[in-house]
Amino acid sequence: GAVVSQHPSRVICKSGTSVKIECRSLDFQATTMFWYRQFPKQSLMLMATSNEGSKATYEQGVEKDKFLINHASLTLSTLTVTSAHPEDSSFYICSARDPQGNEAFFGQGTRLTVV
Amino acid sequence: QQQVKQSPQSLIVQKGGISIINCAYENTAFDYFPWYQQFPGKGPALLIAIRPDVSEKKEGRFTISFNKSAKQFSLHIMDSQPGDSATYFCAASKGQAGTALIFGKGTTLSVSS
Numbered sequence: 001g002a003v004v005s006q007h008p009s010r011v012i013c014k015s016g017t018s019v020k021i022e023c024r025s026l027d028f029q030a031t032t033m034f035w036y037r038q039f040p041k042q043s044l045m046l047m048a049t050s051n052e053g054s055k056a057t058y059e060q061g062v063e064k065d066k067f068l069i070n071h072a073s074l075t076l077s078t079l080t081v082t083s084a085h086p087e088d089s090s091f092y093i094c095s096a097r098d099p100q101g102n103e104a105f106f107g108q109g110t111r112l113t114v115v
Numbered sequence: 116q117q118q119v120k121q122s123p124q125s126l127i128v129q130k131g132g133i134s135i136i137n138c139a140y141e142n143t144a145f146d147y148f149p150w151y152q153q154f155p156g157k158g159p160a161l162l163i164a165i166r167p168d169v170s171e172k173k174e175g176r177f178t179i180s181f182n183k184s185a186k187q188f189s190l191h192i193m194d195s196q197p198g199d200s201a202t203y204f205c206a207a208s209k210g211q212a213g214t215a216l217i218f219g220k221g222t223t224l225s226v227s228s
Contacts, residue, residue: 006158032213043204043220044159049213093158097212102147104206104216106158 003027004096006107013084013114021079021110023094029074030096035067038091038109047092050077084114118142119207121219128226134192136222138205141186145207149216150179150190153202162203163190166210195226 005024013019023033031052036044048069049057056069066088068080081088093109120139128134140148149164165172165179165188172179178191192199202223206216 004158030212034215041223043218046215046217049215091156095216097214099212102210102212103161103164104149104208105161106151109156109158111156 003098003105004094004107006094006110008110009108010111011113013112015085015114016083018080018082019084019112021081021092021094021112023077023079023096023107025075025096028096028098028100030077030099031074032097033071033077034095034104035069035077035079036093036095036106038093040091044093081112084112086114088112089114118217119205119219121205121222123222124220125223126225128195128224130195130197130226130228132195132226134195134199134224134226135189136203136205136224137187137189138207138219139185139187140207142207143186144209145217147208147210148179148181148188149206150177151204151206152199153204153221159204192224195224197226197228200224200226 007022033050035047038044047062050069050071052071058064071077094107097104118141150162151159152162153159163174163177165181167183176193181188202221204221205219208214208216
């Protein structure tokens with residue numbers, strides 16, 4: 001079964017609206033979770049590191065006010081794309097690492113389409 | 116600066132053949148090297164991973180070879196099957212749970228039947 005669960009798997013929203021993506025760690029507690037973005041036929045690019053109970057750490061070039069991250073519990077991190085525009089359309093994937101063996105597991109991904 | 120370089124970009128292998136994908140890393144602090152398989156529209160799935168204390172790890176048809184001095188590691192898929200057709204990513208990181216993976220650019224594998 002899935003170790004990391006991500007929801008929704010796909011979403012279509014209108015330009016200017018906000019979209020929330022949830023990422024849950026099912027088998028272990030994750031003080032840190034990661035958000036990636038993937039464009040078609042490209043690799044995964046780290047957007048931000050989500051830290052339970054504290055502010056997220058964003059990679060260079062990622063707008064923290066556009067991509068709001070909340071990590072309110074040891075098993076849930078959320079990514080909110082605010083005031084979405086068509087250029088935000090992409091595949092967003094979350095990840096968490098097992099604190100025992102350090103394996104990194106990924107969610108199923110969320111296909112965001114902004115129209 | 117690309118910290119993990121992956122090659123080839125694409126690969127075509129006949130059914131039953133061996134698929135080989137190579138990666139090189141730059142940061143000597145990296146100590147965790149996983150490989151992921153990704154199908155279209157899905158998240159990456161962990162295939163196999165290795166740490167620098169061993170030179171090879173095998174799980175079923177998948178083998179990682181690791182060369183610490185050369186800072187290179189590779190994935191070998193034995194007896195390749197059409198169902199193996201997917202995109203494969205190598206990655207590297209420090210081993211701590213709070214550290215993100217750095218990914219290679221990916222290899223698209225097509226196994227012809």
